[in-house]
Amino acid sequence: MGERAEAVETMNATSEKKPKATREAYGEALLELGKKRDDIVVLDADLSGSTKTAKFAKEFPDRFFNLGIAEQDMIGTAAGLSLTGKVPFASTFAVFETGRAWDQIRLTVCYSNTNVKLVATHGGITVGEDGASHQALEDIAIMRALPNMNVIVPADAVETTSVIQSVADQIGPFYVRCGRAKVPHVMPDDYEFVLGKAYTFHMGRDVNIVATGIMVDAALKAAETLSDQGIDAGVINMASIKPLDEAVLLEAAQKSKLIVTAEEHSIIGGLGGAVCEFLAENCPVPVKRIGVNDSFGCSGSSSELLKLYGMTAEHMVETIKSSLSI
Amino acid sequence: MNSATKGKITDVEELRKVAKKIRINILHMLTQSGSGHTGGSLSAADIATAIYFSKMKFDAANPKWDERDRFVMSKGHAAPLIYAIMAEAGYFPKETIDTLRKVESPLQGHPCCQKLPGIEVSTGSLGQGLSVSNGMALGLRLDNNPARVYCIMGDGEIQEGQIWEAAMTAAHYKIDNLCAVIDNNGLQIDGPVEKIMNIHPIHDKWEAFGWHVIDIDGHDMEAIVKALDEAETVKGKPTVIVANTTKGKGSVIFEGKVEFHGVTPTEDEFNMAVKEINNG
Numbered sequence: 001m002g003e004r005a006e007a008v009e010t011m012n013a014t015s016e017k018k019p020k021a022t023r024e025a026y027g028e029a030l031l032e033l034g035k036k037r038d039d040i041v042v043l044d045a046d047l048s049g050s051t052k053t054a055k056f057a058k059e060f061p062d063r064f065f066n067l068g069i070a071e072q073d074m075i076g077t078a079a080g081l082s083l084t085g086k087v088p089f090a091s092t093f094a095v096f097e098t099g100r101a102w103d104q105i106r107l108t109v110c111y112s113n114t115n116v117k118l119v120a121t122h123g124g125i126t127v128g129e130d131g132a133s134h135q136a137l138e139d140i141a142i143m144r145a146l147p148n149m150n151v152i153v154p155a156d157a158v159e160t161t162s163v164i165q166s167v168a169d170q171i172g173p174f175y176v177r178c179g180r181a182k183v184p185h186v187m188p189d190d191y192e193f194v195l196g197k198a199y200t201f202h203m204g205r206d207v208n209i210v211a212t213g214i215m216v217d218a219a220l221k222a223a224e225t226l227s228d229q230g231i232d233a234g235v236i237n238m239a240s241i242k243p244l245d246e247a248v249l250l251e252a253a254q255k256s257k258l259i260v261t262a263e264e265h266s267i268i269g270g271l272g273g274a275v276c277e278f279l280a281e282n283c284p285v286p287v288k289r290i291g292v293n294d295s296f297g298c299s300g301s302s303s304e305l306l307k308l309y310g311m312t313a314e315h316m317v318e319t320i321k322s323s324l325s326i
Numbered sequence: 327m328n329s330a331t332k333g334k335i336t337d338v339e340e341l342r343k344v345a346k347k348i349r350i351n352i353l354h355m356l357t358q359s360g361s362g363h364t365g366g367s368l369s370a371a372d373i374a375t376a377i378y379f380s381k382m383k384f385d386a387a388n389p390k391w392d393e394r395d396r397f398v399m400s401k402g403h404a405a406p407l408i409y410a411i412m413a414e415a416g417y418f419p420k421e422t423i424d425t426l427r428k429v430e431s432p433l434q435g436h437p438c439c440q441k442l443p444g445i446e447v448s449t450g451s452l453g454q455g456l457s458v459s460n461g462m463a464l465g466l467r468l469d470n471n472p473a474r475v476y477c478i479m480g481d482g483e484i485q486e487g488q489i490w491e492a493a494m495t496a497a498h499y500k501i502d503n504l505c506a507v508i509d510n511n512g513l514q515i516d517g518p519v520e521k522i523m524n525i526h527p528i529h530d531k532w533e534a535f536g537w538h539v540i541d542i543d544g545h546d547m548e549a550i551v552k553a554l555d556e557a558e559t560v561k562g563k564p565t566v567i568v569a570n571t572t573k574g575k576g577s578v579i580f581e582g583k584v585e586f587h588g589v590t591p592t593e594d595e596f597n598m599a600v601k602e603i604n605n606g
Contacts, residue, residue: 041468065464065499073457073491080461083396083446084469088461103451104488108458112439112448 017185022178022213023121025157027052029164030089030119034060040168041081043067043090045074050180051091051121071100075116079108082115087168093127094120094136094177098143109173110146117167118143119176123153124264125292125309126181126214126302135297136177141269143175144242150195151242153177153263153271155216156185159239162193170195179264181302183214187237198245204234207320208252208259212238212271215262215290218306221313226320232256233320241271246278253283258323260288262316267291288323290316335379338547344414345375345547349576349603351410351423355433356590359426362435365573365586367407369511369544370478373569374399376550377476377507378411386416389444395473396446396462400455401480401509402436403588408445409433417444453486455479456506460495463504474558475504482514485523490535496564497536505557506537506566509544511573513584528568537566544569577602 034040034056041063048054048066057064065081067074071092078088091097097120098105109116120139127135143151152167152174154160160178167174191199198210201220211219216237223233234256236248253259259279261272272289279285292309306312310319335341348371356362378384382395399408406426413420418432425431432442436450447458459477466473483489496504508528516522525531532539538560542549550569557565574580577599579591591599 041465062468067491067495068498070488070491070495072454072488073460073495076454076457076488076492077461077464077495079447080458080463081465083458083462084465084471086465086468104454104457107449107451108447108454114447 019182019184020157021180021182022154022157022160023050023052023180025160026119026121026164026178027055029161031055031059033164033168034063037087037168038063039085039087041065041086041088043074043078043088045069045071045092045096047092050093053089053091071096072104075101075104076108078116079112079114087115087117089117089119091119091121093134094123094139095134098136098139098175102142106146110148113148113172115171117174117176119164119178121178122180123177124179124213125297125305126179126264128181128302128305129299131299132296137266137292137297138269139177140241140263140265140271141273144269144274148173149242150174152239153213153241154193154239155213155237156183156187158185158187158189158191159193162191163239166193166195177213179214181214184217186217186220193239196240196243196245198240198248199237200248201235201237203252204256205232206256206258206324207231208234208236208256209262209316210236210238210249210252210259210271210275211262212241213264215264215311218311218313218316219262222316222320225313225317231320231324238271241274244274244278246282249275249278250283253279253285258286258288258320260290260316260320260323262290262311264311265291267293286323288319290319338551341376341380341547341551344379345372346603346606348375348407348410348414350600351413352406353591353596353599355406355409355423355426357593357596358424359428360590361427362406362590363403363588364580364590365513365583366401366480366509366511367404368575368580369571369573370401370404370509371407371575372545372547373507373509373550374407374411374478376547376554378415380551381554382476383473384415386444389417393471393473396459396475398446398449398455398459398475398477399437400449400477401452401483402449404478405433405435405437408437412444452480452483453488456489456492457495459504459506460492460499460501463501464499466503473503477504477506479506479508481508481510481512481525481528482519482522484508484525484528493532493535493537500562501564502561504564505554506564508566508568509571510568511571513573513582513587515584515587517584532566532568537564539566539568541568541570544571545575576606
């Protein structure tokens, strides 16, 4: 059985599960973690119902700290808790977590190298109707720029569960970006996240799509369409944006004619930026970045917005075909 | 018995002598380095000396000792002060103070916890130390650890909004294993605090935020020790000591002079100041 056939089989095996938001999986994983380990503490900034940390709060009220609408204080408090040996998970929407408290993250989390886990929800445009003020499209870029920070964007509930366990087990600062909207299951049930390791569904000979978060599902659909049209398109889930899986990127660049990056983020500084930086220095090949093209988001349903910003499987197919024909 | 309790000074006259030594070492390292913050290091010298040498449990040979009291210099530009104290307390050899602000020195321009064991958290970007102190105090409380947390802020620093977020948090969570100190020296880089951005009435503001507030002369060693004692007895709310101080305290060369916020003494000024401190 070839890689591709295996990947299709994997998809069939998981597609029966209902779609689930990664924030939902986060809330559940956190609760399980709390049951197993009493050093886990959770902080939120008045959004625990939305970030799903409320599940943990209900079960372990003594280990949950709501800081109110005060993200900067939340980050500092999390750093302090970590300095007494606790493993704090601090959550709010991605815009506020990374933007409002960036200097706090820089000084007391990254520069101080404290064991703080920042798990943000509501990343990207699929936040939907709340509009641009609430849609983080720059968070990956500004977290990735910080020394000591690890950046992870899980693609589905299965991956989120594994990521949360993994970051709790590792020492150091982590930024994990979850989403609001329900997403299909794309990862195999027995998948285990490893920091710095991508998951290759299939290595393509014509093009390889390096995707993260919800764009992994779109990439798989696009690859299937392209395959029907005789184009061998690979799909790589790069959940670990920092550190990047450089080995798999090198292989993908050497084996195909085009690399496409796909992320629910600005094409500046995120996964696309990271991939371009690496490939430009190590294996220069044509790269096409799919994401939000240097603009803010807007209100609308998540499916409407994905269409509007050219982030659907159909758009990906068109982009790849036109790029390959050049 | 480890060195935690060894050397705890209860005699006020003895503390004054230590504070003199601290001031001279601050000026020594600033004169050597040629850059750094003179005024705010000198103004908080008596407070920090009293906290470290009369109150805090710590073990310089084991900076991560679980039962240690925690100290956060939220006004990170007073780094020379904390370095002078740590040298005196034996965290590192005294000659290390000559490396202040030099490449690869553990004595960075602002405190760095990754380079200098004994610094709990890196500071320098103002307004952040109180939040971290709250977090440490909450963590200690979860563990039933009786250790206490001390945090020195600047008066100009409390212009930062995050300080007031943290002030709410400490009162909301009834954090009584924390004692904050405001080094109320009245000056910030651009001029008098009340002219740049008035923060008064300091006492009333903190009281309104739910804190136990103690006002003292921040250079009166007896008053400082008494206030630190009082803070330990306050239960169910955090305590802040508003220490009224003189920026550049120790020599007329620097006292009350805004230009000495970030300017260091010349050799001559250093020699004159040392004489004045020793005679004071």
